[in-house]
Amino acid sequence: MATEAGRAPLAAPYRISLRSRFYGLGSIYAKTMRDSRLAFIVAAGLMGGIMLVVSVAITKAYPTAESRVELASLATSLGAASGIAGKAVNVGTMGGYVQWKYGSFFLLIAAIWSIMALSGTLASEARGGSLEFVAASPFGKRRIALEKVTAHLTAMTLTVVIVGFAAWLAGAAFATLPGDAIPVQAAVGYALWLGLVALFFGGLAFALAQFFGRAVGAGVAGFALFAGWILQGYAATVPAFTPFALLTPCAWTADHLPLAGQYNWPSLVPTAIATAALLAIGVEAFARRDVGAQQAVRTPRLPRPLRGLRGPIGRSIGERLPMTLAWSLGLGIFTLAMAAISKSLADDVAKSPDLLKTFGQIFPSFNITTAGGFLQLMIQLEYIAVGFAAATLVSGWASDETSGRLEMILSTPLARPRWAILSGLGVYVAIVVMTAIMAVCVGLGAAAAGSDALTPMAGTIALGLYAAALAGVGFAVGGWKTSIAAEVVALVVVMTYLIDLLSPALSLPDWFHQLALTSHLGQPMVGHWDAGGVVACLVLAAAGLAVGGWGMRRRDVGL
Amino acid sequence: MVAIIKTEKLTKSYGSHRGIVEVDLAVEQGEVFGFLGPNGAGKTTTIRVLLDLIRPTSGKAFVFGIETTADPVSIHRRVGYLPGEFTLYDKLTGGETLEYFANLRGGLDRAYQASLIERFDLDPSRKFKEYSKGNKQKVGLVAALQHKPELLILDEPTAGLDPLVQQTFFAVLRESVADGHTVFLSSHVLSEAEKACDRVGIIREGRIVMVDRVDALRDLAAHQVELRFTGPVPAAEFERIPGVSNVTAEDHVLRMHVTGPIDPVVKVAARFELADFVSREPSLEETFLAQYGQTAVEVANHGH
Numbered sequence: 001m002a003t004e005a006g007r008a009p010l011a012a013p014y015r016i017s018l019r020s021r022f023y024g025l026g027s028i029y030a031k032t033m034r035d036s037r038l039a040f041i042v043a044a045g046l047m048g049g050i051m052l053v054v055s056v057a058i059t060k061a062y063p064t065a066e067s068r069v070e071l072a073s074l075a076t077s078l079g080a081a082s083g084i085a086g087k088a089v090n091v092g093t094m095g096g097y098v099q100w101k102y103g104s105f106f107l108l109i110a111a112i113w114s115i116m117a118l119s120g121t122l123a124s125e126a127r128g129g130s131l132e133f134v135a136a137s138p139f140g141k142r143r144i145a146l147e148k149v150t151a152h153l154t155a156m157t158l159t160v161v162i163v164g165f166a167a168w169l170a171g172a173a174f175a176t177l178p179g180d181a182i183p184v185q186a187a188v189g190y191a192l193w194l195g196l197v198a199l200f201f202g203g204l205a206f207a208l209a210q211f212f213g214r215a216v217g218a219g220v221a222g223f224a225l226f227a228g229w230i231l232q233g234y235a236a237t238v239p240a241f242t243p244f245a246l247l248t249p250c251a252w253t254a255d256h257l258p259l260a261g262q263y264n265w266p267s268l269v270p271t272a273i274a275t276a277a278l279l280a281i282g283v284e285a286f287a288r289r290d291v292g293a294q295q296a297v298r299t300p301r302l303p304r305p306l307r308g309l310r311g312p313i314g315r316s317i318g319e320r321l322p323m324t325l326a327w328s329l330g331l332g333i334f335t336l337a338m339a340a341i342s343k344s345l346a347d348d349v350a351k352s353p354d355l356l357k358t359f360g361q362i363f364p365s366f367n368i369t370t371a372g373g374f375l376q377l378m379i380q381l382e383y384i385a386v387g388f389a390a391a392t393l394v395s396g397w398a399s400d401e402t403s404g405r406l407e408m409i410l411s412t413p414l415a416r417p418r419w420a421i422l423s424g425l426g427v428y429v430a431i432v433v434m435t436a437i438m439a440v441c442v443g444l445g446a447a448a449a450g451s452d453a454l455t456p457m458a459g460t461i462a463l464g465l466y467a468a469a470l471a472g473v474g475f476a477v478g479g480w481k482t483s484i485a486a487e488v489v490a491l492v493v494v495m496t497y498l499i500d501l502l503s504p505a506l507s508l509p510d511w512f513h514q515l516a517l518t519s520h521l522g523q524p525m526v527g528h529w530d531a532g533g534v535v536a537c538l539v540l541a542a543a544g545l546a547v548g549g550w551g552m553r554r555r556d557v558g559l
Numbered sequence: 560m561v562a563i564i565k566t567e568k569l570t571k572s573y574g575s576h577r578g579i580v581e582v583d584l585a586v587e588q589g590e591v592f593g594f595l596g597p598n599g600a601g602k603t604t605t606i607r608v609l610l611d612l613i614r615p616t617s618g619k620a621f622v623f624g625i626e627t628t629a630d631p632v633s634i635h636r637r638v639g640y641l642p643g644e645f646t647l648y649d650k651l652t653g654g655e656t657l658e659y660f661a662n663l664r665g666g667l668d669r670a671y672q673a674s675l676i677e678r679f680d681l682d683p684s685r686k687f688k689e690y691s692k693g694n695k696q697k698v699g700l701v702a703a704l705q706h707k708p709e710l711l712i713l714d715e716p717t718a719g720l721d722p723l724v725q726q727t728f729f730a731v732l733r734e735s736v737a738d739g740h741t742v743f744l745s746s747h748v749l750s751e752a753e754k755a756c757d758r759v760g761i762i763r764e765g766r767i768v769m770v771d772r773v774d775a776l777r778d779l780a781a782h783q784v785e786l787r788f789t790g791p792v793p794a795a796e797f798e799r800i801p802g803v804s805n806v807t808a809e810d811h812v813l814r815m816h817v818t819g820p821i822d823p824v825v826k827v828a829a830r831f832e833l834a835d836f837v838s839r840e841p842s843l844e845e846t847f848l849a850q851y852g853q854t855a856v857e858v859a860n861h862g863h
Contacts, residue, residue: 127649127688301650307650307651307655308659309651309655309658309659309662310662311662311663312663315648315659319648319650403646404642404644404645404646405645405646405647405648407607407612407640407642407645408640408642408645408647408660408699408702409663410610410612410635411610411612411635411638411639411640411642411712412635412660412663412664413632413633413635413636413663413664413665414632414635414663415631415632556612556613556614557607557612557613558607558612558613
């Protein structure tokens with residue numbers, strides 16, 4: 001008897017309720033939007049808010065036409081030394097100043113978000129096991145990946161629309177001089193550039209994650225982002241950087257400065273094509289590979305002695321080591337490049353009285369006629385990076401509890417405070433390793449440039465101290481609730497940066513500026529140490545760990 | 560007998576959510592104690608309080624005579640624990656995971672560890688994240704058993720294990736008890752608890768509703784008796800017997816539930832010509848369901 005496999009009988013029509021749709025339970029797309037709502041609020045709020053604040057700041061700091069002219073001439077005279085700030089075009093206008101000083105900063109925020117979201121959207125579901133349920137529903141794998149990518153594209157689009165709107169609004173509401181208004185075309189051009197370039201790096205992470213796993217995908221894309229940004233910034237100074245800089249959209253779109261009134265729309269086309277191609281590769285690779293396989297290509301394992309099987313400190317180090325090495329590599333290359341070019345840039349500045357005057361006015365507390373002084377100026381940016389490194393290390397420390405394995409660990413003869421302190425010490429060891437690698441890199445760069453290597457190598461310790469202090473804050477919070485420890489550290493990093501950045505620009509009281517720990521760290525790259533800051537870092541690190549251990553002793557585990 | 564586990568009005572509440580309420584338990588040395596209850600009844604909460612992973616809102620818990628909040632490390636030194644749900648280190652192999660937990664305990668008998676790995680048919684060379692659910696459970700079981708603990712606390716220990724490995728697990732459990740060790744296990748698989756446990760406690764909505772020997776609990780539930788007569792069914796004769804209920808007649812077959820001694824039923828039945836007499840002991844499952852006010856599973860459903 002022949003059996004015919006026909007279509008399944010049609011079920012009664014099912015309508016997804018309005019409530020389900022509203023709460024993001026109506027589709028994979030909606031659920032992904034729901035899951036990314038916090039990240040969207042943070043990214044859009046942060047960038048939109050900063051756009052408004054810095055726009056107001058320029059009108060207060062440079063209120064007259066004369067001061068704007070002076071600002072523009074100073075910025076233009078920087079030339080190649082402008083570095084990662086990019087080309088100085090129409091800096092005397094509100095839009096031109098924001099584009100020059102903060103344009104790339106917005107890109108870093110948007111791109112890091114895109115990298116984290118797109119590298120993790122499928123991997124985190126696979127790790128949690130929910131991907132199998134989704135894949136078993138009546139959707140093909142290609143559609144699942146497409147809906148998830150589309151959700152991120154939607155969130156990114158909304159974010160850049162908010163940033164563009166904030167730029168237009170700033171021009172409309174706070175313009176004080178002719179040329180301050182930011183036309184709709186400029187706002188759209190900036191939003192489009194921001195979204196496309198950020199999605200390029202997110203797409204790179206997404207495509208690589210399908211083959212090598214989330215960590216490698218995110219790591220390589222993050223490295224490409226920072227490398228592209230730095231190499232493009234200094235390509236004019238160091239011509240050897242140019243071929244590498246040309247590999248990323250940072251170089252392709254270098255002439256597209258819409259807030260400054262300079263447009264290069266065709267430069268966005270290759271970025272859009274490359275982004276679409278990377279996303280398509282990621283979708284197709286996911287559709288073709290096994291569900292649940294988090295990486296198609298095996299990455300090498302750590303040598304056995306480094307896996308940390310002897311106890312909590314070793315285990316903590318072993319778990320954190322891949323992340324530590326990834327951060328060390330990225331930060332090390334940055335410090336090496338900065339150290340290598342700082343002497344030639346310092347010499348250029350020293351030879352030009354105009355340039356010297358310019359820098360002196362913008363950065364009055366830095367002696368940039370020396371390699372160390374210039375390096376110190378560059379290294380200020382690295383405080384943000386090591387802060388985020390500390391946040392990721394704290395996140396790893398917290399994962400013992402947030403992932404559920406702490407229950408088994410604490411069923412052994414290991415007291416809770418002991419676990420908190422020993423595994424926290426493992427994080428400090430990871431920070432020491434990271435700092436040591438950065439120190440070696442900065443030493444190599446300085447030596448290659450023929451300048452003093454030992455002083456900046458010792459100065460790198462300040463970065464490690466700052467990271468340790470932040471980790472201490474994370475441990476203290478973790479003693480109360482590990483699930484938010486890393487988020488609090490990241491928030492402290494952002495707040496510290498904003499306080500340090502905006503206090504002078506907005507003429508805020510000195511005590512407010514002093515709230516930023518980075519304002520107490522002196523200029524260690526030239527050997528000027530602030531003992532108060534060093535002590536504050538050490539106290540935060542030690543007390544944070546102790547408070548974390550004390551908190552763990554008092555509360556329930558795993559709740 | 561020495562009480563290895565003892566709780567006194569142990570209560571844990573999670574804000575407005577109920578946890579456990581005034582739980583009184585005593586588990587003696589060398590026994591296998593089954594802790595039964597539906598999802599959310601409070602089994603895992605009780606276990607986590609015993610290990611001082613969470614702290615009681617009121618009441619006390621003692622393990623080995625030590626109050627759990629006073630010196631948990633001394634307790635943990637003598638306990639092997641398998642959580643109901645757990646994750647371990649994704650990047651470590653099963654063997655490395657077991658080595659790490661052995662090191663946390665200051666070392667152990669390697670030969671015994673190896674024998675457990677072999678008996679549970681565990682491949683220790685694979686990364687933890689690559690294991691199936693059952694193999695992850697095997698890693699957890701070996702981690703709990705490998706240091707020969709005096710007290711095993713196991714939350715749903717057979718979840719995900721195939722029948723052969725389950726047999727191995729119960730064999731290991733018997734060996735452990737034969738060595739004088741104590742087992743406290745929670746389970747949903749009542750036939751399994753019936754087979755493995757000396758005593759069981761039933762927890763319902765956070766409160767202990769019954770603790771007794773498995774045999775004694777069975778006696779509380781009705782025997783299901785089925786009599787096949789060669790002639791007419793004398794239903795009225797049986798309805799009068801104390802302890803007899805649910806009497807139903809169908810053709811020549813009489814079915815009834817009998818609570819308490821069955822002797823009066825046998826004596827009445829002997830006065831008639833019988834073709835068959837079937838009396839089935841209640842399973843723990845039926846006892847359990849009866850405790851929850853639900854209908855016990857019918858004999859026919861078990862293919863008796």
